[in-house]
Amino acid sequence: MRQLFSTYMAICALAMICQGCASSTANESDSYKLPDTLRVGTLYSPTSFFIYRGDTLGYDYDRICDFARDKKIALKFTLAHSMQSLLQLVKDDKVDVLAYEIPITAEFNEEVLHCGETNTTYQVLVQRKGRHRITNVTQLKGKDLYVEKGSKYESRLENLNSEIGGGINIKSVDKDTVDVQDLVNQVSTGKIPYTIVDSDIAKINKTYYSNIDIGLEVSFPQRSSWAVNLNNNALSDSIDAWSTSERTILYSEDISKHYFEQSRYSLTQDNDTYGGSGKYVRKNGDISPYDDLFKAYSGHISYPWQLLAAIAYVESKFDPRVVSWAGARGLMQIMPSTARGYGFDTSKLHDPEVSVKAAVRELSSLEKYFSSRVPDPKERMRFMLAAYNGGIAHIVDAINLAQKYGKNPHVWYGNVEEALKWKTNERYYNDPVCKYGYFRSNETVNYVQKVESRFEAYRK
Numbered sequence: 244m245r246q247l248f249s250t251y252m253a254i255c256a257l258a259m260i261c262q263g264c265a266s267s268t269a270n271e272s273d274s275y276k277l278p279d280t281l282r283v284g285t286l287y288s289p290t291s292f293f294i295y296r297g298d299t300l301g302y303d304y305d306r307i308c309d310f311a312r313d314k315k316i317a318l319k320f321t322l323a324h325s326m327q328s329l330l331q332l333v334k335d336d337k338v339d340v341l342a343y344e345i346p347i348t349a350e351f352n353e354e355v356l357h358c359g360e361t362n363t364t365y366q367v368l369v370q371r372k373g374r375h376r377i378t379n380v381t382q383l384k385g386k387d388l389y390v391e392k393g394s395k396y397e398s399r400l401e402n403l404n405s406e407i408g409g410g411i412n413i414k415s416v417d418k419d420t421v422d423v424q425d426l427v428n429q430v431s432t433g434k435i436p437y438t439i440v441d442s443d444i445a446k447i448n449k450t451y452y453s454n455i456d457i458g459l460e461v462s463f464p465q466r467s468s469w470a471v472n473l474n475n476n477a478l479s480d481s482i483d484a485w486s487t488s489e490r491t492i493l494y495s496e497d498i499s500k501h502y503f504e505q506s507r508y509s510l511t512q513d514n515d516t517y518g519g520s521g522k523y524v525r526k527n528g529d530i531s532p533y534d535d536l537f538k539a540y541s542g543h544i545s546y547p548w549q550l551l552a553a554i555a556y557v558e559s560k561f562d563p564r565v566v567s568w569a570g571a572r573g574l575m576q577i578m579p580s581t582a583r584g585y586g587f588d589t590s591k592l593h594d595p596e597v598s599v600k601a602a603v604r605e606l607s608s609l610e611k612y613f614s615s616r617v618p619d620p621k622e623r624m625r626f627m628l629a630a631y632n633g634g635i636a637h638i639v640d641a642i643n644l645a646q647k648y649g650k651n652p653h654v655w656y657g658n659v660e661e662a663l664k665w666k667t668n669e670r671y672y673n674d675p676v677c678k679y680g681y682f683r684s685n686e687t688v689n690y691v692q693k694v695e696s697r698f699e700a701y702r703k
Contacts, residue, residue: 276477277314277316277478277481278316278339279316279317280316280317280318280319281310281311281314281316281317281318281319281339281340282319282321282337282338282339282340283307283318283319283320283321283338283339283340283341283342284320284321284322284323284329284332284333284337284338284340284341284342284343285303285304285320285321285322285323285329285341285342285343286322286323286324286325286326286329286343287322287672287673287680287681288301288343288681289424289444289447289681289683290302290303290344290443290444290447290502291303291304291342291343291344292304292320292322292342292343292680293680293681293682293683294634294636294637294679294680294682295569295633295634295683296569296571296578296632296633296634297578297580297581297634297636298569298570298578298580300569301502302498302499302502302503303342303343303344303469304342305498306342306360306494306495306498307340307342307469309491309494310482310485313485313491314481314485321337321338322680324673325673326345329341329343330345330351330354330355330470333355333470333471333472334354334355334472336472339471339472339475339478340358340469340470340471340478340482341355341469341470341471342469343469344362344364344443344467344468344469345357345467345468345469345470346465346466346467347361347466347467347468351470354473355470355471355472355473356470356471356472356473356474356475356476356479357468357469357470358468358469358470358471358478358479358480358482358483358486359468359469359482359483359485359486360468360469360486360495361466361467361468362443362466362467362468363464363465363466363467364441364442364443364464364465364467365441365442365460365461365462365463365464365465366395366396366399366439366440366441366442366460366461366462367439367440367441367442367445367457367458367459367460367461368383368388368437368438368439368456368457368459368461369426369427369430369437369438369439369440369445369448369455369456369457370430370436370437370455370456370459371430371431371433371436371454371455371456372454372455372456376456377437377459378459379459380403380406380407380459380461381407383403383407383410383411383437384407384408384409384410384411385410385412386411386412386436386437387412387414387435387436387437388400388411388412388413388414388436388437388438388439389414389416389426389429389435389437389438390413390414390415390416390426390438390439391415391416391417391418391421391422391423391426392415392416392417392418393415393418394418396423396438396439396440397413397415399439399461399462400413400439400461401413403461403462414435418668418670419668419670422667422668422669423438423440423444424448424667424683424685425667426438426440427440427444427445427448427452427455428452428685430455431452431454431455439461442457442460443503445457446503446504447502447503450503450504450505450506450507450568451507453506469482501568505568506568507567507568530549530552530556530701531552531555531556531561532561533552533555533561533574533595533599534548534552536551536595536596536599537549537551537552537555537599540599540600540603541603543603543604543606543607544603544606544607544610545610545620546624547702549698549701549702550624550694550698551575551599551602551603552697552698552701553694553695553697553698553701554575554602554628554631554694555574555575555599555602556697557690557693557694557697558571558574558575558576559573559574559575559576561574562574563593563594563595563598564593572589572592572593572598573592573593573594573595573597573598574595574598574599575598575599575601575602577592577598577601577602577605579592581601581605582597582601585601585604585605587600587601602631605631606627606631609626609627609630609631609635610623610627612630612635613626613627613630616642616653617653618653619653622653622654622655624695625655625656625691625695626638626655626659628690628691628694628695629655629659629660629663629687629690629691632686632687632690632691633663633682633684633686633687633690634679636678636679637663637666637679637682637684637687638659638663639678639679640663640666640672640676640677640678640679640682641659641660641662641663641665641666642659642662643676643677644662644665644666644671644674644676644677645658645659645661645662646676647674647676648662650662655691660688660691663682663684663687663688664684664685664688665684666680666681666682666684667681667682667683667684
C-alpha cells in the first residue's frame, strides 16, 4: 500500500532528510567525531535507492540508515543524476558519503576513497529455464543476444565475441525505447531468447520471473563499495569498523536476502478457489468471505463495493495473513507507514476490518486528489488504482511526463500508463519534470488491468 500524497510532497526536493533513521538531536558519535547529520549522496536505481508504494527502499538505503541508527546521527540525502555528478558531490564536499556501489577501479581510486562492505557482481546471461539452456559461453555462437545500444553490456558482448572467435549475433536495441528490465521481461515471456545484465539486477528480476536462469557468468568480477572524499579517512574508518561488526554482517545478509532472494512472484498467479485461472468463482453467491465489510465501507468512495473486492483479490487473494516482500500487510496490503499516517494501529493490519478501513481512507484521499485533475469517473478510477498500487508520487511523475511528451495527461491507457512505463529508463526518470526517480512500472500497469477486469466481472 501507499503513503499519503502529502508525505511525498515532504520529500519532493532532491535533498531529503531520512526520517526514522536516527534522531537529529542525539549524537553519541564515537572517536571519529561524526557530524550530527551525515550528508549522503546516491542515485535512483532498482538496487540502491527507490520509492516503492510510498516507502523509500533499497539495499544501500537500508544499510546507510542502519549505520545512522548505530551512530545515533541523522541523514540528509541528495540524489544525483549520473555517476559522474555523484562523484562530483563528494569531491566538492557537498555530501559526506556515497551510499551507492562505486566500482573499485584505478580510475575511481584517484577520485574517491572506497570504504565499507565490498560487493562483487558479474554480468550474467539471462535465459529461460529448460533442457536446452546455455551452460558455456562458447555455446553462444549462432545465438541472438539482445542488449541496449551503447551500453556496457554491448561492449562486453563485443569483447566476448572476439574472445570466442566470433559468431554471436549481437542485437543492439535503442535504449530510449527498451531498457534492461524490458529485455529481461521479454526473455521471461519468450519474445527474445537471451540478454545479459549485472548479477545484482538479475537476482532482483529472478524474484519476479521464476522461469529465468541467471547462472552463467559472462564477464570478469567487478568489485564495488561506498565511497567518501579522498581526505576523509575518519569517516572511512568509521564505516569500515561498522561494516565488519558481527551485527552489521548479519543485518546485511538479512536485507540481501530480502532484496535479492525473496520471491515477489506468487501473488501474480491466479490459482485459488476465489478466481483461479481467470475464472470469477462465487461461493454461495458471494465474491469473498469479506463482502459485508466491502459493502459497509464502500460508501466512503464513489464506486461500487465490488471495486474493494477486486482490489482485495489482486492484492492478497482474500488472505488477511499475507505479508509482501516490502512489508505490506493484510487483506488490502497496507504498508505500516500508511496505517500510521491514518492513525491505525499497525499491529492490527491483519484484521480484515482494519485493513478495509485503511484502504478506504487511502482511496478516498486519492479520489479527492484526482477529482479535479481527471474529470471522467472511469479514468479517475484507473488513476486511483495506479496510485494505490504504486504510490501517487510515481503517478504524478507519469502525468508530468505524459504532458511534456505529447500524451493525454487525463487518460490512462496508452497515455499516462505509457509514460509510467518510461520510468524504468534513465532518460525519463532523470527528466526535470520527474521528481521521484526510478520505478518498476510493470507491476502497476498490470495491476490496473487486473483490478478493472475483475471489478467489471464482479458487477455482472
